[in-house]
Amino acid sequence: MGDFDIFMISGLGADSRAFRNLSINSTKITYIDWIEPLINETIQEYAFRISEPVRKAENPLLIGVSLGGIISMEIKKFLPDTPVILISSMKDKSEKPFLLRFGTVVPLHKFIPPRFMMKSTVIVRSIFGKLDKPDLAVFNDMFMKTSPTFLRWGMSQAINWKGSDKQAKVFHLHGTKDRLFPWRRIKNPTLGLMDKSGGQNLCIPLWA
Secondary structure (H helix, E strand, C coil), X not given: CCCCEEEEECCCCCCHHHHCCCCCCCCCEEECCCCCCCCCCCHHHHHHHHXXXXXXXXXXXXXXXXXXXXXXXXXXXHCCCCXXXXXXXXXXXXXXXXXXXXXXXXXXXXXXXXXXXXXXXXXXXXXXXXXXXXXXXXXXXXXXXXXXXXXXXXXXXXXXXXXXXXXXXXXXXXXXXXXXCCHHHCCXXXXXXXXXXXXXXCCCCCCC
């Protein structure tokens, strides 16, 4: 990765452990932790707050997974020269999956407790595919340590995201069997990765 200052942003309900199986040849890696959203805070305002270390870096590069990818695209709006690598995410609203588009019409996320939804075995398997015991244990631990307030806010932001500049150049890695962000809706991905599990985990456990 050269002399880049690499900043990695995980998905909703996840933390830096989502990248634990990803090997990057660099000593300048920073994992950006999720912070609690302020009351009525927009995704643009949140992206600016969370990007403080990125804005201070001399040569930043962003790697974002799922919601982390959406936040990365928002950061790129005010740091347009910053390279972005998206993993299992979307570049603009045209790539928004049915689940998120449905949420704009029927906002069930406002009424169903986030922990109830994510603890449902059926929902977890339908989105993330079959997880082995180690991955499932990490998934459960990450989720249980996530703020319910942030979970609901994050769901709402992903559902209502208006997208980013379609001309923005990004490096987009995507699983050909991704269930949360279906491959068929991804426009001009840089690289499609085969995933035999059929879930959202490509070469690493990648959770929304």
